[in-house]
Amino acid sequence: MDHFRPHLFPRPSFEGYYTHLTLPSSASLILIISSVFVPSVQKKHMVSITYVPPSFPDAPCFKRELFVDDIQMTPYDPLEHGKRVEEEGKDGAAVAFKLTVSGVGYMTVWEDDSVEIDVSAPSGEWEFAASVPGGVGKNRAEWIRGERDSTPEGVLVNLPLPLHWHVHSLASECTFELSISEKVYAHLHALDASPSTTTTTLKTTNGTAEPKGVAMIHLEKNWAHSFPSSHIWLRAHNPPSLNSHDPSSGSSLCLAGGRTLGVDAYLITYHAPSGTQHDVSFVPPWSMSLPVPFLSSQSLSPTHSAVLSYPTRTIHLRTSTLTHRISITASAPPDTFIPYSAPFYDGHRPNFLAQSYYAHVEVRVERRALVKLEGILGMVLWLLVGWMGGGWGERVLGFLGMSGLFVPTPSPNERGTGSTFGIRLGPWEEISRETFKGASLEFGGDVYGDERKGRADPQEGKKVR
Structure with missing residues (x-):
């Protein structure tokens, strides 16, 4: 909860909250404050709402970006002078913070993790409300399952980095109501009716379609100075089994990364369907690589690789620690990406990134056992030379007459085992493999690149340059 609150001291250059709802029909609803x-x-305070129907792009999406006079981000002391402050949640929990959007509405978060959202356009063309039930340890999938205060960056969150990222919940159950004027979006009444889902009802009154029901919500935020020069973001969730009502018992994948401070760095978490014993998370230096001079698209690391391609709308990542390795492949149809603005020191820059909500993701997780620790010298040499990547580290150590410390030649009874910097390791063994459909995939900055020029923004129906 701590890093989900607004950051006031020191005040960052920007702060933004991102909410994604997966509706019963598989449509997506995105709210950005x-x-x-x-x-x-100019363009300091923004509220963005996007409704993406399940039949997109055959049916149009609805997207609006409003720039308002002010957004008040107010954190509260839960026990100020020994008394509860502001309004209380249903179970008596105190308010943690509140976002008040001038002329649009609010988002309130309580200490028990319950959330209330109520926003509407001043023109009356759309209204949206959502309620996330609270209860500490309930209805929330934390970054590290079971650790309420876990955050993607871990201890790195305390460093003065150009960008910080926090995920409050990978998946929570919520109720919602959405209203969009049929005059503006005549297709809505036919797109989010889900006859197989009893939790969704549909009413049409005075030309207004009003889908409402129970959805799965993802909550996160960014703050600091600016977005990276290039980045990707991926969010995927498979709901729990039918006999479970706890969203955190489902499986999830979430990652973000890109080029910052001269390195390529990623934050990754995966919640396995088999339970916490197979969950994995990765942070730098394991999930970090160094760019090759004069080859900006190439980077080197003994533990991490990433191939990002917006022209083909695909990403391939592999990251490992001593004992765990994750391989991720994601792709989305090219015509499903929607452009968005991003916050910078000079305001919100239009069309800086693009998201699709129709990504197909393949995940594979492997594990290997630590067999034997053989020495510290090998560890130091591996860390120094291994960054050269490929077979160069082994060649340099061989030249120094120390190749046995880097990759020892196994004896006949040790065939099939690997060794890394003096730590002898067992073979990789697959422990989880999963497919996600309808995932969210984002490309931003340079990796989005020249492709964004001339792309139509669904809000305006014209090209963005």
Whole structure:
């Protein structure tokens, strides 16, 4: 919860909250509330709402970006002067913080993790409300399952990095109501009716379609100074079995990364369907690589590789620690990506990134046992030379007459085992393999690149340059 609150001291250049709902029909609803705190810039305070029907792109999506006069981000002391402050949740929990959007509405978060959202367009063309039931340890899939205060960056969150990222919940159950004027979006009444789902009802009154029911919600935020020069983001969730009502018991994958401070770094978590014993998370330096000078698209690391291609709308990542390795492949149809603005020191830059909600993701997780620790010298040499990548590290150590410390030649009874910097390891063994459909995939900045020029923004129906 701590890093989901607004950050006031020191005040970041921007702070933004991202909410994604997967509706019963498999449609997506995205709400972004974002502020830039730099004086004398245009487009400082933004509210963005997007409804993406299950039949997109055959049917159009609905997207609006509103720039308002002010967004108040107010954290509360849960026990100020020994008394509860502000309004209380259903179970008596105190308010943690509140976002008040001028002329649009609010988002309130309580100490028990319950959330209330109520926003609407001043023109009356759309309204949206959502309620996330609270209860500590209930209805919330944390970054590390079972650790309420876990955050993607771990201890790195305390460093003065250009960008910080926190995921409050990978998946929570919520109720919602959405209304969009049929005059603006005549297809809505036919798109989110889900006859196989009893939790969704549909009413049409005075030309307004009002889908409502129970959805799965993902909550996260960014803050600091600016988005990376290039980045990707991926979010996927498979719901739990039918006999479980706890969203955290489902499986999830979430990652973000890109080029920052001269390195390529990623934050990754995976919740396995088989339970916490097979969950894995990765942070730098394991999930980090160094760019090759004069070859900006190439980077080197003994533990991490990433191939990102917006032209083909695919990503391939592999990251490992001493004992765990994850391989991720994701792709989405090219015509399903929707452009969005991103916050910077000079305001919200239009069309800086694009997201699709129709990605297909393959995940494989492997594990190997630690067999024997053989020495510290090998560890130091591996860390120094291994960054050269490929077979160069082995060649250099061989030249120094120390190749046995890097990759010892196994004896006949040790065939099939590997060794890394003096730690003898067993073979890789697959422990989890999973497919996600309808995942969210984002490309931003340079990796989005020149492809974004001339792309139509569904909000305006014209090209964005």
